[in-house]
Amino acid sequence: MRRSRHKAWALALLAVPGLALAQAGDNAASADTPPADDALFELIGEPASAEPASAATAAAAESPAAAPAAAPEAAQAVEPLEVIPLPGKPAELPPAPAEKRAPRTIEEVVVTARRTAESQQDVPIAISAMSSDDLRREAINSPQDLQGRVPSLLVGAGSQMRNTETPTIRGQGAQFGASPGVVIYLGEVPLPSDPVANYQGGAGKFFDLGNVQVLKGSQGTLFGRNTTGGALLLEPQKPQEGFSGLLRAGAMSLSGEGGLNGQTYEAVLNAPIAGDTLLARAGGQIYRRDGFTHDVVTGKDYDSKNYWTARLGLLWRASERVENYLMGYWSDSDDHGTATVIERINREGLNRAIPGAVGLGVLATILPGIDLTQVANLGCLTLNVFGPSRNCGQDIVDEQAARDVRHVQLSGDPNDVLQTGAVVDKFSFRLSDALTLVNIASWSRLEHSYRWDLDGSRAALNEFINPQDVLQADVKTVTEELQLQGEALDGRLDFVAGGYYETTDAAGWIVAKSLIFVDVDQRYEQEKTSFAPFVQGSYDLGGLSDSLSGLSLTLGARHTTDDTRVNASIRQLALGLVPLVDKDFSATVRNSEWTWTVGLDYKLDNQLVYGKISRGYKTGGVAPIAVNPDHYTYEPEYVTNYELGQKADFELGGVPLRLNTAIYYTDYTGLQKAGIDAYVDPSNPSPVPQLGQAIFNVGSAWVAGFEMDLTLQASENLTLLGTYGYTEAEYEEFRFGYNGATPQLDCTGQEITRGNTVDFACIPFQDIPKHQFSLSGRYRLPLDESLGEMEASMTYAYTARKYSGQSSPPEAEPGAWLPSVGLLNASLGWSRIFGSSLSAQLFGTNLTNELYRISNSNQWNLTYFQSSIWSEPRVIGLNLSYEWGR
Numbered sequence: 001m002r003r004s005r006h007k008a009w010a011l012a013l014l015a016v017p018g019l020a021l022a023q024a025g026d027n028a029a030s031a032d033t034p035p036a037d038d039a040l041f042e043l044i045g046e047p048a049s050a051e052p053a054s055a056a057t058a059a060a061a062e063s064p065a066a067a068p069a070a071a072p073e074a075a076q077a078v079e080p081l082e083v084i085p086l087p088g089k090p091a092e093l094p095p096a097p098a099e100k101r102a103p104r105t106i107e108e109v110v111v112t113a114r115r116t117a118e119s120q121q122d123v124p125i126a127i128s129a130m131s132s133d134d135l136r137r138e139a140i141n142s143p144q145d146l147q148g149r150v151p152s153l154l155v156g157a158g159s160q161m162r163n164t165e166t167p168t169i170r171g172q173g174a175q176f177g178a179s180p181g182v183v184i185y186l187g188e189v190p191l192p193s194d195p196v197a198n199y200q201g202g203a204g205k206f207f208d209l210g211n212v213q214v215l216k217g218s219q220g221t222l223f224g225r226n227t228t229g230g231a232l233l234l235e236p237q238k239p240q241e242g243f244s245g246l247l248r249a250g251a252m253s254l255s256g257e258g259g260l261n262g263q264t265y266e267a268v269l270n271a272p273i274a275g276d277t278l279l280a281r282a283g284g285q286i287y288r289r290d291g292f293t294h295d296v297v298t299g300k301d302y303d304s305k306n307y308w309t310a311r312l313g314l315l316w317r318a319s320e321r322v323e324n325y326l327m328g329y330w331s332d333s334d335d336h337g338t339a340t341v342i343e344r345i346n347r348e349g350l351n352r353a354i355p356g357a358v359g360l361g362v363l364a365t366i367l368p369g370i371d372l373t374q375v376a377n378l379g380c381l382t383l384n385v386f387g388p389s390r391n392c393g394q395d396i397v398d399e400q401a402a403r404d405v406r407h408v409q410l411s412g413d414p415n416d417v418l419q420t421g422a423v424v425d426k427f428s429f430r431l432s433d434a435l436t437l438v439n440i441a442s443w444s445r446l447e448h449s450y451r452w453d454l455d456g457s458r459a460a461l462n463e464f465i466n467p468q469d470v471l472q473a474d475v476k477t478v479t480e481e482l483q484l485q486g487e488a489l490d491g492r493l494d495f496v497a498g499g500y501y502e503t504t505d506a507a508g509w510i511v512a513k514s515l516i517f518v519d520v521d522q523r524y525e526q527e528k529t530s531f532a533p534f535v536q537g538s539y540d541l542g543g544l545s546d547s548l549s550g551l552s553l554t555l556g557a558r559h560t561t562d563d564t565r566v567n568a569s570i571r572q573l574a575l576g577l578v579p580l581v582d583k584d585f586s587a588t589v590r591n592s593e594w595t596w597t598v599g600l601d602y603k604l605d606n607q608l609v610y611g612k613i614s615r616g617y618k619t620g621g622v623a624p625i626a627v628n629p630d631h632y633t634y635e636p637e638y639v640t641n642y643e644l645g646q647k648a649d650f651e652l653g654g655v656p657l658r659l660n661t662a663i664y665y666t667d668y669t670g671l672q673k674a675g676i677d678a679y680v681d682p683s684n685p686s687p688v689p690q691l692g693q694a695i696f697n698v699g700s701a702w703v704a705g706f707e708m709d710l711t712l713q714a715s716e717n718l719t720l721l722g723t724y725g726y727t728e729a730e731y732e733e734f735r736f737g738y739n740g741a742t743p744q745l746d747c748t749g750q751e752i753t754r755g756n757t758v759d760f761a762c763i764p765f766q767d768i769p770k771h772q773f774s775l776s777g778r779y780r781l782p783l784d785e786s787l788g789e790m791e792a793s794m795t796y797a798y799t800a801r802k803y804s805g806q807s808s809p810p811e812a813e814p815g816a817w818l819p820s821v822g823l824l825n826a827s828l829g830w831s832r833i834f835g836s837s838l839s840a841q842l843f844g845t846n847l848t849n850e851l852y853r854i855s856n857s858n859q860w861n862l863t864y865f866q867s868s869i870w871s872e873p874r875v876i877g878l879n880l881s882y883e884w885g886r
Contacts, residue, residue: 106649106658106711106719107131111213112188112233114536115222115438115496116485121647124554124601124610126216126662128153128709128723132209132237137778137793137827139843139877141206141287143167143184143232148797148823149774150214151707151725154767156818157855158198159804161452162303162338162869163416166198169216170666171703171729171768172229172639174198175674175806178695179618181229181637187236187327187424188481190225192446194473195506195526196624199448202420203333204309207285208268210235216707217664218616218641220597221536221556222496228616228639237268238325239279239315244270244885246283252877254292255849256406262289262305264879277317284310292873293339293406302339302414303872308332321430330421337414338869340456340857341405344814345393346864350379352742353515353864379864386516387459396457405851405870412453412463420446435486438498441479448473454857455865460513462863467511475506495537502530510625514572514691514863518580521571524624526564534558536597550604554612556597564589566622566632570692581690587622587632606649614641618672623694628679628739631694640667658711668701671734675807676862678739678754691741698807699733701765721776729765744861745812764803764810769820771800788832788839798822804856814866815856821871824848839881849874 109120109129120129128150130140140146143155143165158166158174166174172181176198184191184200191201206212213233215223223231250264268283286308291301309331316324351374380392389395400408422444429437449471455461466472483498505527512520536556542549565588572581599612618637626632645662677694705727712720738744738758743751747762774797781790798820805816827843855869 106656106713109211111211112235113213113215113222115188115483116494121606121608121649121658121660122603124552124599124608124612124645125219126643126645126660126664126707128214128216130212132211135206135209135212136841137791137829138795138825139827139845140212142203143205145206145845146212146214148772148799149723149795151709151723151772152216152705152727153214154769154799154802156767156804157338157869158767159855159858160197161416161450162855163203163333163335163418164198167229167232168767169214169230170664170705171727171765172666172668173767175672175695176693178634178672178674179226179621181226181618182232183223183225183227184232184234185223186234186329186422187442188233188426188440189422189424189442189444189479190477190502192420192422192444192475192477192504194446194448194475195504195528196473196508196510196524197448199418199446199473202331202418202446203287203305203307204285204329204331205234207266207309208237208281208283208311210237216662217643217666218595218614218639220595220614220616220641221534221558224534224558224595224616225500225502225530225532225560226618228618228637236311236313236327237281239281239313240270241272241276241279242270242885243272244883246881246883248879248881250877250879252289252875254290254872255874255876257290257292257873261292262287262875262877264288270885279315279317281313281315282311284308291336291339293408293870296403296407296409298413300336300413302336302408302410304335306333306335323428325426326424327426328421328423331419333416333418335416337416337451339408339410339414340453340867340869341408342397342400342455342457342865342867344860344866345383345397345461346860346866347380347392348374349742349861349864350383350392350515351377352379354379354382382516383459389459393457393459396459400457405868406873408456409458410453410456411458411460412451412465414453415449415451417449417469418447420444434488434491435484438483438485440481440483442477444475444477444479446473446475447471454859454867455863456857456867457865460516461865462512462514462859464510464512470509470511471507472510473506473508475504477502477504489539489543492540492543493537495535497535499531499533501532502528504528508624517575519573519576521573522569522625524566524568526566526622526624528565528621529563530560530619532558532560538601551600551602554597554599554601558595559592560595560617560619561592562590562619562621564619564621566624568622568624570625570627570690572691581627581692583627583690585629585632589620589622589633591620591636593617593636593638608647610646611644612641614643615639616641621695623677623692625692626677626694627690627692628677628694631677631696634672634695635670635697637668637670637672637697639669642666656713658709660709662707664703664705664707666703668703670697671699671701671731672696673698673734673736673807675736676738676740678741696736698736699731699761701729701731701734703727703729703765703768717780717782719778721774721778723772723774725772727768727770727772729768731761731763731765734760734763740861742861742864745809747809758807760807760809762809763805763807764817766804766806767802769800769802771798773798786835788830788834788836790828790830792826792828794824794826796822796824805858808858808861813856813858813860815853815868816858818854818856819852821850821852823850837882837884839883841879841881842877843879844874844876846872846874 110117111120113123113125147155152170154168157164167182169182174180193200215231219227246268248266251260252262254261265286270281289305291304293302311329313327355378383393424442427439451466452464480501485496507525510522538552538554541551567586569584570581595615595617597614601610616639620634620636643664647660649658675696677692679690708724710722743753746758752758776795778793801820805813824847825845829841831839852871853868857867
């Protein structure tokens with residue numbers, strides 16, 4: 001009943017935006033009031049022109065941003081007429097022909113959401129896109145920088161290291177050890193990802209991009225593999241005709257650090273190798289920035305950034321019908337790792353867990369009403385001896401509290417070393433005017449090594465120590481995708497058919513220390529293959545009846561088969577002597593599922609109204625660090641997404657507006673959640689439980705919301721933008737067998753012991769802020785062309801509070817609520833300074849220097865502490881560029 005009620009609520013609201021906007025567009029189109037600028041020209045008279053349309057008008061029609069620069073040249077081209085009156089006859093001039101001024105328009109954004117280039121406004125999918133100019137203007141260099149700017153998109157560490165930058169769309173993202181629900185693509189190929197942690201690709205992903213596209217909701221067919229939440233498409237800049245290039249250098253200063261704390265260097269060269277047949281584009285970026293958190297003992301600075309990336313692209317136009325784009329890149333990141341800050345220690349949990357880890361958990365129940373684990377105080381004694389501590393860690397917490405969060409004392413000597421690269425080839429052969437064959441092949445590599453102090457203290461409560469600097473993830477992926485794109489039925493049917501194949505070999509070795517005295521050694525080897533044929537087509541129903549012209553039906557289907565094979569081993573040793581876990585296992589999983597898309601859209605002039613239903617699927621798999629044989633594997637996760645939306649370009653009082661809205665309802669089943677895994681082997685006489693982590697299919701949920709993108713071209717020089725996202729979500733069922741070492745509070749209000757079922761249906765939905773919005777203004781200063789072009793930009797982005805815990809109620813997970821935050825960013829750019837090839841940009845991020853937690857450890861009931869990762873401080877920077885041939 002509850003699910004039906006929410007579906008009805010969502011579908012009823014879906015009809016409102018489209019109807020209202022269609023009416024607004026009709027009213028604006030029929031308005032008789034001329035724009036303010038046009039009225040002014042009617043009052044004073046328009047200047048005569050030698051031609052009906054000036055060069056400036058043509059340039060403005062092609063690129064609105066170029067119009068102001070071209071206008072002065074056009075004015076100089078119109079020379080005044082010298083008129084000599086004839087004797088006895090008054091001078092009369094013929095009426096000057098009215099010059100057609102280019103109307104103010106909003107920049108067109110080209111996207112590839114349906115695997116072909118088309119206007120964002122023509123695609124019946126909820127998309128937010130940012131051009132290369134947007135990325136430069138907003139100083140966006142990583143996924144984290146998108147935070148708050150895109151409705152329903154959340155980018156965070158997800159209780160992992162700062163650089164993880166896990167994207168979540170409409171509440172669907174990644175669980176530790178499971179496949180991501182939002183896949184990041186570069187050049188239409190998925191970035192390599194860590195099978196245990198949630199890294200996708202590495203640093204430098206946003207260097208020299210043509211645009212960024214955020215596809216929201218299950219894509220079902222064309223980007224169907226695991227994209228239950230959506231996809232992040234990064235389109236690299238391709239080689240262009242002509243010789244051009246860019247040199248850029250920048251410096252930045254971090255608040256509280258003093259002086260210059262970072263430098264960036266970029267170089268891009270675009271060059272024809274053989275006329276317009278073979279073109280090349282090569283570029284590289286070096287990024288160095290000091291850390292802003294310091295170790296009070298070693299002096300080491302954490303939270304630094306230190307990477308370089310290089311990319312080479314070759315575009316070969318073999319003929320009018322054959323084109324091939326070959327792109328390769330490599331990135332190398334080596335920084336000082338993440339600073340976490342200890343805030344609390346769960347002493348009661350430690351007192352229960354330490355005896356449980358050595359087989360003395362029965363002390364908690366041996367006497368009615370008396371918990372001998374607390375009386376014996378064994379956990380605190382262990383912390384006092386090995387911490388070292390005087391009072392069960394309270395002195396450790398007090399020492400940190402006396403410092404600010406930018407100064408810590410860590411025991412794990414953190415670092416983060418990540419190398420990743422790929423070779424991507426896209427071949428296109430136009431078989432005929434109506435058919436094109438496309439093949440996309442890739443090879444990619446990801447190598448990740450790190451040390452990470454999760455508890456953020458001088459005690460080894462939980463840390464990845466990695467003494468030999470081994471690879472926690474070594475991933476090699478090969479993909480192959482063959483497509484046939486075309487038109488049929490007199491151009492009324494557009495279709496894409498093809499097949500996708502992917503194979504991944506991964507291995508990793510994790511060396512950690514837990515609960516102060518337990519040494520952990522985990523190793524795995526994983527092989528995954530995926531094969532998926534697919535087809536999708538959109539048919540203009542005007543082919544059936546003229547009255548249906550403009551109404552299109554979209555149908556698509558994809559059949560995915562995923563095979564996963566894992567060999568894993570787990571060793572846990574207490575005090576270097578007592579074996580707690582010594583296990584090897586192998587497991588194989590095959591999932592084979594259909595996903596699909598059904599949609600209707602109606603296009604009338606500059607307005608699009610659409611509705612669609614899509615089915616998404618995220619593969620099951622093997623949990624490489626599980627210990628219970630019943631939990632080695634887990635089942636797939638499914639979503640069904642219902643969405644209605646509209647996209648409209650229209651004028652209101654002569655002011656161009658673009659308004660895109662969507663309202664959606666997502667039905668979630670087979671929900672995958674990471675949780676504690678514990679096991680006592682009945683064939684082993686030792687009562688010591690083995691501890692690990694597994695992925696559980698816990699039940700079902702729903703997510704519903706509204707999204708809006710608004711652009712207003714207030715004048716030729718002023719652009720205003722606004723975004724808003726509203727999201728509601730609820731677990732309908734969230735149950736699994738609990739195997740933790742200590743009792744867990746659940747929605748019954750009772751503490752549930754190991755071997756029983758916990759119920760978490762009442763907890764807040766993970767990683768969903770109820771409100772997100774951003775407001776931006778861009779103003780191009782009316783300078784004389786000889787001075788260059790100057791533009792000022794400011795953005796305020798707000799994200800409401802969100803719950804980061806995944807399997808515990810707020811009262812049992814301190815710090816799980818992450819606070820709301822509003823960030824103010826600004827930039828001032830001056831291009832073509834005094835008519836030269838030089839440009840400068842002054843920018844600032846987090847201008848009000850907000851200090852807030854971006855991640856919570858969520859380890860209160862696992863390794864018995866609470867720690868946080870804190871935000872970046874204010875950054876002020878200056879970039880200087882030299883461009884030629886643009």
